[in-house]
Amino acid sequence: MDRRKFLMGVGSLAFIRSPIAYSDTSLIDGLKSELIIANKILSNQGVFDAFGHISFRVPSGPGAFIMSYSKSPELVTLDDLAVYDKLGEPLHQSERVSFRERYIHSELYQSRPDVMAVCHHHSDAIIPYTVTNTPMRPVVLVAATIGSKIPTWDPKDYLPFVNSAEKGRDFAKSMGDATVALLRGHGCTVVGAGIREVVMTSIYLQRNALMLSQSLALGKVKSLSETEISKLRKILFAPDSRDRAWEYWKHKLDVM
Amino acid sequence: MDRRKFLMGVGSLAFIRSPIAYSDTSLIDGLKSELIIANKILSNQGVFDAFGHISFRVPSGPGAFIMSYSKSPELVTLDDLAVYDKLGEPLHQSERVSFRERYIHSELYQSRPDVMAVCHHHSDAIIPYTVTNTPMRPVVLVAATIGSKIPTWDPKDYLPFVNSAEKGRDFAKSMGDATVALLRGHGCTVVGAGIREVVMTSIYLQRNALMLSQSLALGKVKSLSETEISKLRKILFAPDSRDRAWEYWKHKLDVM
Amino acid sequence: MDRRKFLMGVGSLAFIRSPIAYSDTSLIDGLKSELIIANKILSNQGVFDAFGHISFRVPSGPGAFIMSYSKSPELVTLDDLAVYDKLGEPLHQSERVSFRERYIHSELYQSRPDVMAVCHHHSDAIIPYTVTNTPMRPVVLVAATIGSKIPTWDPKDYLPFVNSAEKGRDFAKSMGDATVALLRGHGCTVVGAGIREVVMTSIYLQRNALMLSQSLALGKVKSLSETEISKLRKILFAPDSRDRAWEYWKHKLDVM
Amino acid sequence: MDRRKFLMGVGSLAFIRSPIAYSDTSLIDGLKSELIIANKILSNQGVFDAFGHISFRVPSGPGAFIMSYSKSPELVTLDDLAVYDKLGEPLHQSERVSFRERYIHSELYQSRPDVMAVCHHHSDAIIPYTVTNTPMRPVVLVAATIGSKIPTWDPKDYLPFVNSAEKGRDFAKSMGDATVALLRGHGCTVVGAGIREVVMTSIYLQRNALMLSQSLALGKVKSLSETEISKLRKILFAPDSRDRAWEYWKHKLDVM
Incomplete structure (x- = not known):
């Protein structure tokens, strides 16, 4: 591995926005461990199956991010993680295969400086909202983090499948500043200020879909208002809520 | 801990209404153990997830009650329990964080002398009845304990979220003498004559919601009549039904 | 225990209709073991929860049957089994409590000489068919055993709850020669030529309800025709189907 | 066992189309092991219950195939596998009972040279599409393998149950060159270029049915277009997707 390139990718860790406390030297290691747990939680909660991926930004100018090679998320270990550059290519050579849709991640980290983690998944529960005109809206307080505007990406000239940087840019443009975007007949992408936030939003997105249906x-549904959504996002992402949920889902890994 | 204050809170145990037999000296300990089991049962049956809380009244004038600090219910142990005063504040100082919505409990214990236990939860199954005008009604005998009138609290000026005593009072007023009240886009609150009654009602409320949907x-649904509901409540809360259900759910904790 | 009375109840074992092979001396013991397994299978498959009961006929004139005392079915052991007389009363005195609804069993064994086993349960899946006018019909081959005419019992003057011999007679009359009868807002009763048949019908009744819904x-549903139903009942109750299903459900007890 | 007959059945292994790498000498053994795993995966994923069967073609002229004797799929071991000839009869004599519906397999291997594996199952999720006029269509990318035309077999003169070679021929004719065919009120049959492909298609067929419903x-549903379906089949059956899914489902066997 090219160490210089790696360091350039990792960059200035001081700017990382996640409020989770790590000693500076172990920050990346801590985030990597969280990413492994996130993979397992999302599998255990039925968001991931054999497919889906989650990454976190290496908080530097170049837009590097860390994600596993192509592998079922539940089986991912530290050895499966790779650093990707801002173009979505692995920083060091390997015989391992990368996810075809890694450009979702690279293009979002480039266009969205607020985004520290990205998750792409295909939860069965959300698919109906990708193939019909019924808008996804949060109906329950705890799902307010999904936001009020959830666009659906449905490109005219090719499959709604992000296997190139160009398609990634098109998808990111269509997503705008949303927290969640749907991909027609395919799945969705969730972004956030950290791994735990993205995990929480992904799980409640899935459950909100079922509750909304x-x-x-x-009959006629009263979903959350704009004002409610923005107030609730602050409450839900406060450490006491966010971390209580994280600890619970982590605990379910041990007992299931 | 301030022992005098604690004793004042615990008060005269002779008035406790639960028909479960404990020796007088171990009454509170027995109820605490039941509360731990109740937390686990409600988690195991899918009523609680990372969120939700259940308490029991310390049967004294001051309206004190016992509940866990903020923690995922499934993980609660005896060490996590605290005594709260009638204003919903912990009786002794601690660095532990209390549930923001503890005022649901304090205000109900104050306004409802018949209530010996309170549970607040967000079961996904009941949410649709909180955001639509379809009334929740018991359709199956075993759910008769939820009662015939189930109001929905939907305050105009703030989130349907009980994070102050004032909001707690408003919620309690809206609940009236019901056994179950819904909170719009949020969840529900269940009260009863004891921990086991509240657990039973919470579980069948959840299942009744799915069966009703x-x-x-x-097509057109024939739900239980007023007369049926009041007859059935007596049968269902008789010890043979109530305790058979409790033993069953407790057993599921060991095998799942 | 009154041994004479017991023997009178057990009667002439030669007439038992179950095609399962047992040595004559161990016939009742074999059926008792099957009844324990049936209780566990029906719990494991979600047909029973804390409630529900299954019995088999002691093949004698007096119409005696064997069923557990009041207990959650999953927890029933050989020690919990009792012999009931044709009036639904336990043959020998005990401090144990009997199921209130044992008269479902006693009255069916009296009025239906073809019935060798009876199961009463409250599977959530079938409740919608008890409170609406939508008829339950088999839509899938494997559910043909539920039959083509499934009446719903909804007495005018009291709860659809069989806590007396009189109500049992009324229920049995309403059931007629059906294999399955629904009880409005309550559950259902399934009868058959043996324990395994009743277990099979109960499980597929539950699944058929969900599939039919x-x-x-x-849209418009093509359910099985009368001719199909009667042909299929023979195929499904043939030992190779019936016992393959039984062995499978039994196996699930070990692995779940 | 008649070894000559067996070898005649096994034929020239050089023509096997599965891209999975085995040493030539262990090819059949490798496929048999995969068949055992396939039985367990399909049971674990809820496609099979006590019923259902999967086979693979012994790649020779005579159209022989390997499948288990009549047994619940989850319980099948190598000892339960038998070689069947092109007429659907076991190649060597045994007291074991064969599946009544083995003619589904024999007739498809005869009429469809492209087919290397066949699965017949009764997943509850797909039944609604067999008894209504609502067409099954893939709505999600990962289910594109089920194809665009999914016929339903509903013979006029007998049960939609394939217990003879004649009925097998009628079914195969009705299926045409489809990947999936439904049997009215009964289940479905899935074919493919190998065991893994058939497992993958069966699982996503089941999930697609629920997502489509x-x-x-x-509201109005935008399902995948013809062009999308044919592009996606190539991507999904590429080893990286197909084997990632297989490894995941295999892993679930160990942890559940």
């Missing part, structure tokens, strides 16, 4: 079957 | 999808 | 949501 | 409940 069941609500719509009963 | 599935019934409504089929 | 999902089918009805899609 | 949930989508239809929301």
Whole structure:
């Protein structure tokens, strides 16, 4: 591995925005461990199956990020993690295969300086909202983090599948400043200020989809208002909520 | 800990209404153990996830109650329990964080002398009934304990989230003498004559919601009549039903 | 225990209709073991929860049957089994509590000489068909055993709850010669030529309910015809199908 | 066992189309091991229950195939596998019972030279599409392998149950060159270029059915186009996708 290139990628760790406390020297190691746990939590909660991926930004100018090579998320270990550059290519050569859709991550880290973690998944629960005109809206307080505007990407000239930097740019443009974007007949992408935030939003996005569908079957639905959503995001991402949920999902890994 | 204050809170145990037999000296200890089991049962049955809380009244004038500090219910142990005063504040100082919504409990214990236990949860199954105008009604005998009138609290000026005594009072007023009240886009609160009653009602509330939704999808629904509901409450809360259910759910903790 | 009374109840074992092979001397013991397994299978498959009961006929004139005392089915052991007489009363005195609804069993064994086993349960999946006018019909081959006519019992003057011999007679009359009968807002009763048949029908009744509901949501449904149902009942209750299913469900007890 | 007959059945292994690498001498053994795992995966993923069967073609002229005797798929071991001839009869005599519906397999291997593996199952999720006129269509990328035309077999003169070679021929004719065919009120049959492909298609067929039903409940559905389906089949059956999914499902066997 090219150490100089790696360091250039890792850059100035002082700017990392995650409020989780690590000693400076172990920051990246801490985030890597969290990424492994995040992979397992999202699998355990049914968000990931054999497919899906989550990454975190290496907080430097070049837009590098860390993600696993192509592998079922539940099986990912520290040895499967790689550093990707801002173009979505692995920083060091390897015989390992990278996820075809890594450009979702690279293009979002480039266009969205607020984004510190990205998750792409295909939860069965959200698919109906990608193939119909029914808008996804948060109906329950705890799902307010998904935001109020959730666009659906449905390119005209090719599959809604991000296997090139160009398609990644098109997807990122379509996503705008949203927290969640749907991909028609495919899945969704969730971004956030850290790994735990993205995990939390992904899980409640999935459950909100089911709750919303069941609500719509009963009649006219009162979903959360814009004001409610922005107030709730602050409450939900406060450490006591965010970390309580994280500890719970982590605990389920041990007992299931 | 301030022992005098604690004793004042605990008060005269002779008035406790739960029909479960404990020796007088171990009454509070017995209830605390039941509360731990209740936390685990409600988690195991999918009523609680990372969130939700259950308390029991310390049967004294001051309206004190016992509940865990802020923690995922499934992880709660005896060391996490605290005594709260009638204003919803912890009786002794601690660095531990209390649930923001503890005022649901304090205000209900104050306004409802019949209530010996309170549970607040966000079961996904009940959410659709909080955001639509479809009334929740018991359709199955075993869910008769939820009662016939289930109001929905939807305050105009703030989030349906009880993070102050004032909001707690407003919620309690809206609940009236009901056994179950819904909170719009948030969850519900269940009260009862004891921990086991509240657990039973919470679990069947969740299942009744799903059964009612599935019934409504089929056509016009014949739900239980007022007369049936009041007859059934007596049968269901009789020790043979109530304790058989409790033992079953407790057993599931060991095998799952 | 009154041994004479017991023997009178057990009667002439030669007439038992179950095609399962046991040595004559161990017939009752074999059936008791099957009943324990049946209790566990029906719990494991979600048909029973804390409630529900299954019995088999002691093949004699007096109409005696064997069932557990009041206990959650999953927890039943050989020590919990009792012999009931044709009036639904336990043959020997005990401090144990009997199921209130044992008269479902006693009255069916009296009025239906073809019935060798009876199961009463409250599977959530079937409740919608008890509170709406949508008829339950088999849509899938493997559920043909539930039969083509499934009446719903909804007495005018009291709860649809069988806590007396009189109500049992009314229920049995309403059931007629059906294999399955629904009880409004309560559950259902399944009868059959043996324990395994009743278990099989109960499990597929539950799954058929869900499949039928999902089918009805899609449009007009072609359910099985009368001719198909009667042909299929023979195929499904043939030992190779019946016992393959039994062995599978039994196996799930070990691995779950 | 008649070894000559066996070898005639096994034929020229050089023509096997599965891209999975085995040493020539262990090819059949490797495929048999995969078949055992496939049985367990399909059970674990809820596609099989006590019923259902999967086979692979012994790649020779005579159209022989390997499948288990009649047994619940989850319990199948190497000792339960038998070689069947092109007429669907076991190549060597045994007291073991064969699946009644083995003619589904024999007739498809005869009429469809492209088919190397066949699976017949009764997943509850797909039944609604067999008894209504709502067409099954892939709505999610990962289910594109089910294809665009999915016929339903509903013979006029007998049960949609393939217990003879004649009925097998009728079914195969009705299936045409499809990857998936439904059997009215019964289940479906899935074919493919190998065991892993058939497992993958079976699992996503089941999940697509649920996603499609949930989508239809929301409104007009945009399913995948013909062009999308044919592009995606190549991507999904490429080893990196196919084997990642296989390894994941295999892993779930160990942890569940």
